[in-house]
Amino acid sequence: MATSVAASALRSRIEEISFNIKRQHEILRDLESQQSAAQSQLNSILDPMERLPLELSSEIFMQCFPDKPSFEPSEAPALFTQVSRCWTRIALSTPALWASVCDADITPYSGFYRPGEGFDELFHRWISRSKSLPLTVNLGRSLRAGRQSTSVVQQYAHRVQELSLSLQSDPGFQRTEAAYPSLKTLTLTSRESKFLNAEGCVKILRSAPNLINCSLFNFSYEDHTETWPLVTLSSLKCLTLGDASHPRHDDTSTIVQFLTLPSLETLRMSLAGVSRAWFISFLTRSSPPLRSLSLSSMHYEEGEIEECLRLVADLTDLNIRFEGNPAESLLQLFAYAKGLLPHLCSLTIRAGSAEQSDYSTVADLLESRRGALRNFRLETEDVDLETNGPLADELRKALLSHRQAGMEVHVGTEEENLF
Numbered sequence: 001m002a003t004s005v006a007a008s009a010l011r012s013r014i015e016e017i018s019f020n021i022k023r024q025h026e027i028l029r030d031l032e033s034q035q036s037a038a039q040s041q042l043n044s045i046l047d048p049m050e051r052l053p054l055e056l057s058s059e060i061f062m063q064c065f066p067d068k069p070s071f072e073p074s075e076a077p078a079l080f081t082q083v084s085r086c087w088t089r090i091a092l093s094t095p096a097l098w099a100s101v102c103d104a105d106i107t108p109y110s111g112f113y114r115p116g117e118g119f120d121e122l123f124h125r126w127i128s129r130s131k132s133l134p135l136t137v138n139l140g141r142s143l144r145a146g147r148q149s150t151s152v153v154q155q156y157a158h159r160v161q162e163l164s165l166s167l168q169s170d171p172g173f174q175r176t177e178a179a180y181p182s183l184k185t186l187t188l189t190s191r192e193s194k195f196l197n198a199e200g201c202v203k204i205l206r207s208a209p210n211l212i213n214c215s216l217f218n219f220s221y222e223d224h225t226e227t228w229p230l231v232t233l234s235s236l237k238c239l240t241l242g243d244a245s246h247p248r249h250d251d252t253s254t255i256v257q258f259l260t261l262p263s264l265e266t267l268r269m270s271l272a273g274v275s276r277a278w279f280i281s282f283l284t285r286s287s288p289p290l291r292s293l294s295l296s297s298m299h300y301e302e303g304e305i306e307e308c309l310r311l312v313a314d315l316t317d318l319n320i321r322f323e324g325n326p327a328e329s330l331l332q333l334f335a336y337a338k339g340l341l342p343h344l345c346s347l348t349i350r351a352g353s354a355e356q357s358d359y360s361t362v363a364d365l366l367e368s369r370r371g372a373l374r375n376f377r378l379e380t381e382d383v384d385l386e387t388n389g390p391l392a393d394e395l396r397k398a399l400l401s402h403r404q405a406g407m408e409v410h411v412g413t414e415e416e417n418l419f
Contacts, residue, residue: 040085050086058094068102068138071122098129102138120152127156134161134182154178157207165189183208187215199228202258206231215240216252230285232260242270242296256282264288272297276304283311290314296321302329306337315341319348327351327378328358335365346375350414353382359391362411363398370402377410387418395419 049057064076073082077098080091091097101123127135137153137160153160157178164187186208188201197219205211212235239261242252253269257278267290271279290312298320300308309315318341322330330349334340347369366376399409399419412418 047084047086049090054090054093057090058096061090061094062096065097065100069097069100070102071126092129095129095131095133098126099133100136100138101126123152132159135159136162138162138164139166158182161185163187178207180204180208181210183211185213186211188219189217190219198255198258201255202228202231205233205259209233209235211236213238216255217242219252219255228258230260231258232262234262236261237263238266239264240268242272254278259286261286261288264290266290266292268294270297271295271299276300276308279308280311283308288312292317294319296323298322298325302333305330306333306340309341313341314343316343317346318344320350322349322351323381325352326358327354327380328361331358331361331365331378335361335368342372344369344373347373348375348377348379350379352380354378354380354411356389356391359395363395366398366402366407366409370405373407375408376402379410379412379414381413392419 049060052060061077061080066076069075069077071078073079077091077094080097081088135156137156139153153163153165157180159182160180161182162185163180163183164185166189186204188204201216201219205214211233214233214236217240241255253271253274256269256274259282264286265288267288291314293312293315298305305320309318320330327349330351331354334347334349362378366373395411396419399411402409409419410417
């Protein structure tokens with residue numbers, strides 16, 4: 001009997017304690033809610049962002065936006081979500097902060113990843129915050145690490161306005177059937193030419209009819225592609241094929257045989273692997289309003305060069321790399337060819353060597369183009385260029401006259417102006 005009474009009393013005690021614990025939890029939650037509200041009120045007083053209209057605070061965040069936004073939580077825009085609830089609300093209410101993606105600094109251990117999340121999921125989560133804005137996508141490191149395929153990009157193809165891919169494997173991008181109607185700027189680089197070929201590039205270009213700027217580097221070419229239909233890009237104004245400043249032997253520039261570009265204003269390309277017939281045919285059918293032309297790995301004869309240049313008579317800026325060859329033939333071409341490129345303002349010739357006998361030709365070239373040419377550079381690989389003697393003195397006197405008239409003149413190596 002005594003045992004039963006004691007047990008009953010303990011049960012009642014336990015119930016009482018449980019009730020009090022529950023009540024204390026409710027009190028704690030209420031206090032925490034009050035604390036949060038008070039903290040928000042304090043933030044409103046101390047944090048000026050709280051008092052600003054969303055339009056203004058969003059603009060402030062945009063002014064802090066880096067050129068290449070990173071996924072890293074220590075950098076904008078992800079950083080904005082780590083400061084306070086107010087900053088998080090502003091960041092998530094500003095779609096423009098999330099309309100650019102660059103994975104240059106991302107690592108598998110980035111704090112922006114959620115547990116068990118792959119790159120595709122992270123990409124989708126980031127892009128979903130941009131609402132329906134046009135996208136800028138710059139991917140390379142994640143492709144190199146093999147953490148994703150480019151299919152994640154293709155799902156947003158209709159919104160991509162700028163796209164830069166460094167293909168470090170064969171992710172199937174060049175076999176895509178996706179359309180890129182909004183794409184304005186495209187850069188494709190392949191670490192190895194086997195990852196990108198002419199067929200894939202032509203298909204990609206055909207899918208982007210409104211392209212304005214395009215740069216392609218290091219892809220392979222196979223002869224059977226000669227049967228492909230031409231691609232006309234009526235809006236393309238700037239095209240870079242291969243690395244014109246540091247030429248290497250790749251097949252990138254061979255793609256000109258498949259292109260018609262009637263609006264092209266700037267062309268930078270290596271002529272390695274490009275026959276004169278291909279280049280002439282491209283210029284003839286495109287009839288582009290070219291203003292700037294940079295050619296490396298030049299291997300055409302003087303007459304062939306002149307034939308090409310007369311098809312782009314409105315050029316104002318010309319850069320020719322004539323590696324390993326003497327400058328004589330090019331200097332004579334620009335000095336004595338009647339009516340060749342009458343609007344030329346800037347001329348750069350990079351050649352293997354120049355002789356003293358070329359000095360009078362340089363003087364004649366500058367004199368024949370006085371008033372139009374504003375910048376002239378003759379760069380040679382010959383570090384022992386002769387700077388003494390009567391011919392050198394005459395050239396020095398001619399250069400002084402043109403410099404006094406406002407022309408910028410460089411004759412020497414790439415690093416040193418010897419006159």
